[in-house]
Amino acid sequence: AIRMTQSPSSFSASIGDRVTITCRASQDISSYLAWYQQKPGKAPKLLIYAASTLQSGVPLRFSGSGSGTDFTLTISCLQSEDFATYYCQQYYSNPSFGPGTKVDIK
Amino acid sequence: QVQLQESGPGLVKPSETLSLTCNVSGGSISSYYWSWIRQPAGEGLEWIGRIYSSGSTNYNPSLKSRVTMSVDTSKNQFSLKLSSVTAADTAVYYCAREESGSASYYSRVGYWGQGTLVTVSS
Numbered sequence: 001a002i003r004m005t006q007s008p009s010s011f012s013a014s015i016g017d018r019v020t021i022t023c024r025a026s027q028d029i030s031s032y033l034a035w036y037q038q039k040p041g042k043a044p045k046l047l048i049y050a051a052s053t054l055q056s057g058v059p060l061r062f063s064g065s066g067s068g069t070d071f072t073l074t075i076s077c078l079q080s081e082d083f084a085t086y087y088c089q090q091y092y093s094n095p096s097f098g099p100g101t102k103v104d105i106k
Numbered sequence: 107q108v109q110l111q112e113s114g115p116g117l118v119k120p121s122e123t124l125s126l127t128c129n130v131s132g133g134s135i136s137s138y139y140w141s142w143i144r145q146p147a148g149e150g151l152e153w154i155g156r157i158y159s160s161g162s163t164n165y166n167p168s169l170k171s172r173v174t175m176s177v178d179t180s181k182n183q184f185s186l187k188l189s190s191v192t193a194a195d196t197a198v199y200y201c202a203r204e205e206s207g208s209a210s211y212y213s214r215v216g217y218w219g220q221g222t223l224v225t226v227s228s
Binding site for chain 2: 001030032034036042043044045046049050055087089091092093094095096097098099100
């Protein structure tokens with residue numbers, strides 16, 4: 001099974017900050033990686049797939065990069081609605097998710 | 107706009123079988139993979155498995171011995187059964203749809219239900 005890790009597990013940021021979350025796969029997953037945003041009590045929402053393709057309707061301040069085993073999600077200018085938990089997911093083989101990164105207000 | 111809605115008992119006794127159904131509206135269940143994903147309170151997401159509209163399935167190896175999924179295209183719904191449940195199976199269960207167009211055998215999840223909490227307790 002492919003294990004996904006994320007760093008950091010949580011951090012505090014301010015509106016307007018540029019933030020980066022890292023995701024690592026235990027083996028090469030090419031670009032078969034998605035990022036999701038989840039707010040409390042809600043289902044996850046797809047942000048990015050194929051490592052860097054923005055899902056329709058997702059603001060351009062979100063971007064993804066990476067391939068192989070190392071990936072990043074960047075929010076260029078953090079907005080109030082971006083405070084949430086972010087998960088990466090590999091779909092190269094039996095899907096698995098990272099443990100999540102919680103972004104809260106500083 | 108595709109919408110998914112989970113339904114089923116919110117409380118299941120230990121050793122019994124958890125049964126959930128997902129009703130799909132706003133689109134056909136045909137030609138897509140439909141997944142179940144769960145999330146224990148305060149924890150991360152776990153992929154349980156998926157079923158294609160034709161009935162073919164893929165399950166998480168860690169749960170495979172206890173999972174059965176089925177699909178009813180006439181009712182536009184699919185179902186999950188998880189047998190021999192324990193407290194560790196207490197979680198919010200989401201039904202979801204994989205998006206098509208991935209070069210991989212699997213794909214990202216584009217649509218999610220709102221989730222339903224299932225508690226395993228006597």
